[in-house]
Amino acid sequence: MIALAVDLGGSHAACAVVNGEVVLACEHIELAHAHGLMAALPALSAALQRAVVKAGVALTDCAGVAFSFCGLVDPVRRRVTSTNAKYDDAPGIDFEAWARSEFDLPLRIDNDARLALLGERQAGAATGFDDIVMVTLGTGVGGAAMMGARLVRGRHYQAGCLGGHLLARYGGRECTCGARGCIEAEASTWALPEMCREHPAFAASPLAYLPKIGFEELLRCAGGGDVCAAEVFRRCLDVWSAGVVALIHAYDPEVVIMGGGVMSAADQILPAITEYVRQRAWTPWGQVQVRRAALGNTAALLGAVPLLEDASIE
């Protein structure tokens, strides 16, 4: 099956033509989420059209458009139901009408971590599994779950994809979602600068002199012996490890796939989480595998075909 695929990130979008497990062509465009998604639709259409030309396929060969959105989505009504500080105009957009008028194709849309899970199962680190938890460590912490070969969606389509908004610490940090102490609020790229500033050794840390604090900077300083950076990173590992155990307890998977930009430092993250899961998860049946995502940025694009084939929608 050939499909068009859009993977919308906070500051960019990937617009692709995929054939099963292969990305035939992909166009990357810069976007400013502050300007809204409606204003970006013409650029998305144009990028998809360019990808179609590059791929050398005809639109009539394509089964549909699969749209990956960074927020809560109702995949049956093809609507965004809630955003979290990105593309706040998205709930008002009729994506189905857009795909019909631009490409004369049907459209499906779902949460980006769900698409990434489908992609990793189709062609990445989760092939052969039917019970999967996906965690994406990035600006925020995304999540998705599959049980018995079906995506966990829930009554209002928000189950599974709030993995980053399970609890890490009651009474903890304010989260962008409205709750407190979420995994994402306790250990994610957006939470990192404040975590560092609150550390008692921050003023003496090289972090205090950097224009921006991300995990790359944190790990560089920690590697150089900085106590503040090392302790904040250790705390992030503790949050992610305990959070992964909570997700295992919630969804009973066989494998947990860790993806997202922060996982470019997988060597420093995965062993700690794996060991914590081995020691702490209550899984009398055996061991949950913890794996690094294999597809990087193409995971959500490769989720396009399984999303379009998902018989549980409609």
Place this chain on the structure above:
Amino acid sequence: MIALAVDLGGSHAACAVVNGEVVLACEHIELAHAHGLMAALPALSAALQRAVVKAGVALTDCAGVAFSFCGLVDPVRRRVTSTNAKYDDAPGIDFEAWARSEFDLPLRIDNDARLALLGERQAGAATGFDDIVMVTLGTGVGGAAMMGARLVRGRHYQAGCLGGHLLARYGGRECTCGARGCIEAEASTWALPEMCREHPAFAASPLAYLPKIGFEELLRCAGGGDVCAAEVFRRCLDVWSAGVVALIHAYDPEVVIMGGGVMSAADQILPAITEYVRQRAWTPWGQVQVRRAALGNTAALLGAVPLLEDASIE
């Protein structure tokens, strides 16, 4: 449908005959879980036989035996898969053979919180709902979830029923399940004495002079103005409230049912949780209802008929 029902608690068992939503007869017996469950089976059989006589039914009128167990259960193989300090010999018991030889009836077995959820949906606080989270506050914290009218069971049948073992505080208290900082480890009857002893004002609290500290004692002391008791209870409310939001984020229910012995103080518990959920849960579709369980100790017994009718088993 008429069924035999066993609800096994840590120190007692209820053995009943139920007809749909009605308990026709019920025999309560004392048990010592330390002696194991195998040794208790003859007493359970005898109690069920007495209940059958009392109810005035014939065994041939009964559709089967439904067994509610306080641990992890494989409902397809009819086996206990893991215990948590109660009836540790249970994984070795062939419940199906027991029911066949004692009553010539088929048997189904599942986790006690799952049975309680089925009971509350059949005849209690969750009637009319298909998307339900059940939380039982007692010695431990039990949980169960239903999505789209199906119990959440998972690959190894342990999904949903580990609600009390979602995370409340990373790096927190050791839990009996092997993890740390579980909701149950941070706020349950078994965790309470240590929580109190660790409070700085414990030595000056009347709690220090009581032979036993449970929620009844805690609330009595808190009501009398004791700071230690009031602060520990406040902390429990914080844990349960944030934990319920985590369960809502995990399973996307329409209603959360709060049961268990601790809920005899529902007036002092439910308003705080309800208000926290109203303020903090990310549910753009509307409000999750938080309700007190309606059936008390009979919930798991009234789950018997829906368990025996559950088409997803076998």
